Structures are given as structure tokens and as C-alpha cells.
Amino acid sequence: MFRGSGKAESALIVDIVTIFPQMVEPALAEGVIGRARAKGVVDVRARDLRAYTSDKHRVVDDVAFGGGPGMVMKPEPLFRAIEEISVERGAPTAVILTTPQGRPFSHAEAVRFSRMERLIIICGRYEGIDERVAEALVTDEISIGDYVLTGGELPALVVVDAVVRLVPGVVGDDASVAADSFADGLLDYPHYTRPAEFKGMKVPDILLSGHHAEIARWRREQQLRRTEERRPDLLRRHELNKESTS
Numbered sequence: 336m337f338r339g340s341g342k343a344e345s346a347l348i349v350d351i352v353t354i355f356p357q358m359v360e361p362a363l364a365e366g367v368i369g370r371a372r373a374k375g376v377v378d379v380r381a382r383d384l385r386a387y388t389s390d391k392h393r394v395v396d397d398v399a400f401g402g403g404p405g406m407v408m409k410p411e412p413l414f415r416a417i418e419e420i421s422v423e424r425g426a427p428t429a430v431i432l433t434t435p436q437g438r439p440f441s442h443a444e445a446v447r448f449s450r451m452e453r454l455i456i457i458c459g460r461y462e463g464i465d466e467r468v469a470e471a472l473v474t475d476e477i478s479i480g481d482y483v484l485t486g487g488e489l490p491a492l493v494v495v496d497a498v499v500r501l502v503p504g505v506v507g508d509d510a511s512v513a514a515d516s517f518a519d520g521l522l523d524y525p526h527y528t529r530p531a532e533f534k535g536m537k538v539p540d541i542l543l544s545g546h547h548a549e550i551a552r553w554r555r556e557q558q559l560r561r562t563e564e565r566r567p568d569l570l571r572r573h574e575l576n577k578e579s580t581s
């Protein structure tokens with residue numbers, strides 16, 4: 336079957352290369368991503384890096400040239416993993432390394448990756464990966480924030496979560512994706528559900544009024560106020576975008 340003619344091919348293929356596939360797999364089985372995988376809209380898999388070793392003990396790390404504490408991920412298993420996954424799936428559109436040295440992950444980056452066909456995400460462990468892997472194979476080094484973790488698995492899941500929900504057909508309501516916080520560069524408005532009064536705390540009257548135009552205006556005001564208070568950096572960018580698109 337050719338692309339787009341049915342459900343034989345996924346819109347997005349993601350392979351996550353890790354020494355801890357058992358850490359990644361349960362997160363991919365739940366919720367929106369689990370359902371998208373079950374439907375075949377996306378094909379996301381964890382790949383055990385040790386499956387691409389060639390020695391009896393399946394070694395993936397070695398001491399650092401130049402000395403210093405800790406181990407470095409060896410290049411050979413990572414090169415073999417990317418090579419074999421590329422043969423099986425077709426050449427990747429991007430090879431992502433999650434690392435504190437990467438450029439900051441953002442909604443715009445998520446949108447860009449969601450439009451690609453095949454992603455490979457490498458999860459670093461130990462003190463990091465051999466730089467030749469980054470130079471020869473990695474197309475995008477991505478950071479999810481300025482903190483050091485014990486490995487790249489959780490950042491890889493963050494990237495997958497943000498990207499997969501943007502793939503058409505994954506989130507049922509396209510309008511809800513378009514209305515997302517960050518889709519237009521602002522924080523979200525506050526949400527309420529029943530009961531209308533809880534422990535003396537009331538839901539704003541406007542939301543109970545049924546005046547849809549006024550509710551929309553109130554929500555927009557809340558978005559602007561919250562963004563101004565909590566993330567003035569976002570508000571400046573939002574205003575620049577408005578000028579360039581009007």
C-alpha cells in the first residue's frame with residue numbers, strides 16, 4: 336500500500352535507542368500515545384542499545400580518553416544501531432540526541448519534528464556519548480531544560496509526547512491542538528468543572544453565564560494577564576509575532 340492510501344503505514348515512526356528500554360516502554364503504552372500506537376497512526380519503539388553490541392558481555396561504555404571520572408558511551412553500538420534501524424525503517428529524517436548541551440526544546444521544535452516521517456532519538460547515559468556519534472550521526476541536539484539528569488530517557492519521552500500529539504489524527508479534536516497553550520505563544524487560561532462552588536470557592540460567574548463571546552474575551556484576558564505575570568518573556572515574543580502576521 337502506498338503512503339496515505341490507508342492504514343498500513345504510520346504517519347510518524349520514532350525509534351528510541353536506550354540501554355533501558357524497560358524504562359521507556361510503559362510510558363509509551365498509556366494515554367494518548369498508547370492509543371495512537373494501537374491505532375497505527377504512529378509507530379514508536381524502544382530499541383535496546385545492547386542488541387547492537389558484538390561482544391559476549393554486550394558492553395556499551397568505556398573509560399574516557401584524557402582521564403577523569405565516569406564512563407563514556409562507546410561509538411560502535413550507537414553507529415550499528417543507527418545503521419540497522421535505518422536499513423529496517425528507511426533513512427531517518429532526524430537523529431535527535433537529548434542532552435543539556437542541546438538547543439532548548441520548544442513547541443516550534445515539536446511542530447517541526449511532528450512533520451517529519453522517521454525520527455531516531457538517542458538517550459545518553461553515564462557521562463555522555465562519544466563526540467564522534469554527535470558529529471557524524473546526530474542532526475539535532477535538544478535540551479529540555481537547564482538541569483542534569485541521570486540519562487536522556489525522560490527527555491526522550493518528553494520530546495515524543497510533545498511531538499506525537501501534534502501528528503494529525505492522534506488528538507481527536509484538531510481544534511483543541513490549534514488552541515493549545517503555546518500554539519499562539521501564550522499560557523493557558525484557568526479551567527473549572529463542577530461543582531460551581533467547592534469548599535466556598537466559586538467558579539467565575541462569567542463561565543456560568545452562557546455568553547460565549549464574553550467567555551472567549553475573558554479567557555483571552557486571563558491568558559494575557561497570566562503570561563504577563565508568569566512569563567513576560569513569552570509575552571514579548573507573542574507581541575512580535577502579532578506584528579509580523581498582521
Ligand code: 9WO
Nearest residue numbers: 433434435459460462463478479484486487490
Ligand atoms: C554533566 C555535566 C556536569 C557539569 C557541566 C555540564 C555537564 N553536562 C553533563 C551531562 O551532559 N551529563 C549527561 C547526563 C550525560 C548523559 C546523561 N545525562 C543526561 C542529561 N542526559 N540527558 C540529559 C538531559 C537534560 C536536559 N535535557 C535533555 C537531556
